[in-house]
Amino acid sequence: MRGLRGLGGIVVAIALWGASGDASAAVWFEDDFNGHADDDAVVAAGWAIVDVNEPIEQSTWTITNPGARHNPPTADGTPSDGYFMISDSDAQYYSNLVDSGMSHDLHTPSFGTLGAGAVWLHADVCAQLNNDGAAVFDIDVSTDGGQTWTNAFRRVAPGRFTWNGATTVLPDNTNADGYYGRLDVDLTGLAANHEDVRLRVRHFEPNQDWWIAIDNVLIDDVAPPRPGWVEVFAEDFGDGTLGGMTVDGLLGERTWTTTDPGGKYNPGLVDTNYVNRIGHPEVAANFAMIDNDGRDFAVDDYLMTPVLDLSALSEVLLGYESEGSVPVNDEGDAMRVLLMRDDDANGPDADDEILKVVFDYSAALFEYDEEPFYARRLLEVPEAAGRDDVFFAWHFAGADDWYWAVDNVAVTGKTPTPPAPGDANNDGGVDAADAAIVAQFWLKTGGARWGEGDFNDDGNVDDLDLAILAANWGAGAGGTAVPEPSTLVLAAVAAALAFRIARRRCPLR
Numbered sequence: 312m313r314g315l316r317g318l319g320g321i322v323v324a325i326a327l328w329g330a331s332g333d334a335s336a337a338v339w340f341e342d343d344f345n346g347h348a349d350d351d352a353v354v355a356a357g358w359a360i361v362d363v364n365e366p367i368e369q370s371t372w373t374i375t376n377p378g379a380r381h382n383p384p385t386a387d388g389t390p391s392d393g394y395f396m397i398s399d400s401d402a403q404y405y406s407n408l409v410d411s412g413m414s415h416d417l418h419t420p421s422f423g424t425l426g427a428g429a430v431w432l433h434a435d436v437c438a439q440l441n442n443d444g445a446a447v448f449d450i451d452v453s454t455d456g457g458q459t460w461t462n463a464f465r466r467v468a469p470g471r472f473t474w475n476g477a478t479t480v481l482p483d484n485t486n487a488d489g490y491y492g493r494l495d496v497d498l499t500g501l502a503a504n505h506e507d508v509r510l511r512v513r514h515f516e517p518n519q520d521w522w523i524a525i526d527n528v529l530i531d532d533v534a535p536p537r538p539g540w541v542e543v544f545a546e547d548f549g550d551g552t553l554g555g556m557t558v559d560g561l562l563g564e565r566t567w568t569t570t571d572p573g574g575k576y577n578p579g580l581v582d583t584n585y586v587n588r589i590g591h592p593e594v595a596a597n598f599a600m601i602d603n604d605g606r607d608f609a610v611d612d613y614l615m616t617p618v619l620d621l622s623a624l625s626e627v628l629l630g631y632e633s634e635g636s637v638p639v640n641d642e643g644d645a646m647r648v649l650l651m652r653d654d655d656a657n658g659p660d661a662d663d664e665i666l667k668v669v670f671d672y673s674a675a676l677f678e679y680d681e682e683p684f685y686a687r688r689l690l691e692v693p694e695a696a697g698r699d700d701v702f703f704a705w706h707f708a709g710a711d712d713w714y715w716a717v718d719n720v721a722v723t724g725k726t727p728t729p730p731a732p733g734d735a736n737n738d739g740g741v742d743a744a745d746a747a748i749v750a751q752f753w754l755k756t757g758g759a760r761w762g763e764g765d766f767n768d769d770g771n772v773d774d775l776d777l778a779i780l781a782a783n784w785g786a787g788a789g790g791t792a793v794p795e796p797s798t799l800v801l802a803a804v805a806a807a808l809a810f811r812i813a814r815r816r817c818p819l820r
């Protein structure tokens with residue numbers, strides 16, 4: 312059990328908070344592949360193309376794009392440019408064996424990270440694994456010249472067990488589904504401060520399972536964006552309704568709903584076209600979903616936030632969880648996230664003006680629409696800052712095109728002047744109301760926001776944030792410290808500790 316950190320922890324926490332977003336980047340390695348004319352040039356640049364355990368498939372990594380795929384998606388889903396690397400299981404005619412260890416690997420050149428405080432991998436990735444396939448997408452790290460490797464990121468085809476009978480590297484509710492878009496992986500714990508670091512990208516045991524494509528590999532010390540400290544809108548569908556969101560479009564039998572009309576959610580279950588990631592392990596399916604699977608008529612429907620007042624914000628960030636398969640078969644198919652303007656001032660509707668396609672899922676896929684992708688996204692939307700007439704929409708159009716599930720929508724932002732550290736509710740003071748917020752979200756891990764008490768921007772609400780709260784108790788509100796701050800700090804700490812103890816009596820969820 313971790314105890315409260317002492318004064319040293321408080322100092323470290325404040326230093327971490329103050330350091331976010333200002334230092335210049337250290338780049339440890341980068342390659343956009345555009346300078347390599349062929350595979351020999353890729354290898355000459357220090358990359359290694361390695362087939363492990365004598366694969367049957369001919370899915371060796373190559374820059375020649377034998378299946379003529381689109382470039383992998385960048386941060387807004389649109390394709391990257393120039394050359395990229397791909398392991399294409401669908402562009403050849405054989406099948407590897409499950410549990411054989413057969414793998415198609417791509418090793419980066421060796422690079423050093425001495426002095427690194429943080430190491431992040433950023434890359435544009437389409438890992439289309441196949442819903443009923445067996446493929447695994449791994450990113451591993453070695454700091455000993457490739458002698459040993461440790462896994463840093465994993466995705467597993469959801470049908471690897473149920474359809475292919477694999478007994479190793481099994482899919483579960485934390486690793487199933489493919490990945491589509493800019494990928495950010497924190498390698499700090501595995502790769503920081505070493506002389507000789509290599510990554511390997513694995514297409515492990517593909518079984519005629521589409522492909523993995525990667526471009527714009529960048530390894531630096533810059534963390535991806537974090538939510539802003541101003542919480543404008545949040546919806547987790549926790550009460551089983553669409554809550555603050557509305558729907559417009561064709562509004563047929565299968566539009567956006569929280570009722571899981573196709574029965575795609577079973578807690579703990581992983582299968583080919585189920586909701587494998589979002590919601591688990593909740594008993595009820597509390598997310599929004601449009602499910603057109605097996606329904607041979609059109610949907611063209613929008614899930615929309617309210618009109619948002621972002622006029623005081625200099626930065627706007629849209630966060631959401633997404634799981635589904637992309638309709639790409641027919642003209643008019645769409646799966647995209649939009650910034651829209653309520654141009655007729657009557658509230659959000661499907662006919663309002665599209666200001667920006669924030670993320671487009673169909674721009675960089677080749678074909679086929681039943682392979683599920685999962686991501687928790689946080690997208691910067693500068694076009695929304697300063698406006699009071701905009702809303703966000705999730706637009707899905709197609710016919711008999713599987714499903715899209717969306718959860719944990721959060722629109723956050725930043726004001727030109729940040730609030731006092733610890734001011735969770737951004738009301739100008741650090742006080743009992745903020746302590747109550749920290750207590751409410753205590754020990755939340757992954758995806759926590761400032762408005763939930765994550766003051767050091769690491770996505771978690773824990774001792775470090777409590778230390779920041781305590782160190783700034785009474786700050787703000789004109790700079791007037793409340794009387795006897797030490798007493799109130801003790802009260803806040805006691806409240807949080809009591810909450811933690813209560814939580815630990817229950818099984819961790």
Ligand SMILES: [Ca+2]
Binds near residue numbers: 395
């Ligand atoms: Ca490129």
Ligand SMILES: [Ca+2]
Binds near residue numbers: 652656657659663
């Ligand atoms: Ca309108």
Ligand SMILES: [Ca+2]
Binds near residue numbers: 733734736
């Ligand atoms: Ca406050």
Ligand SMILES: [Ca+2]
Binds near residue numbers: 766770772775
């Ligand atoms: Ca934190």
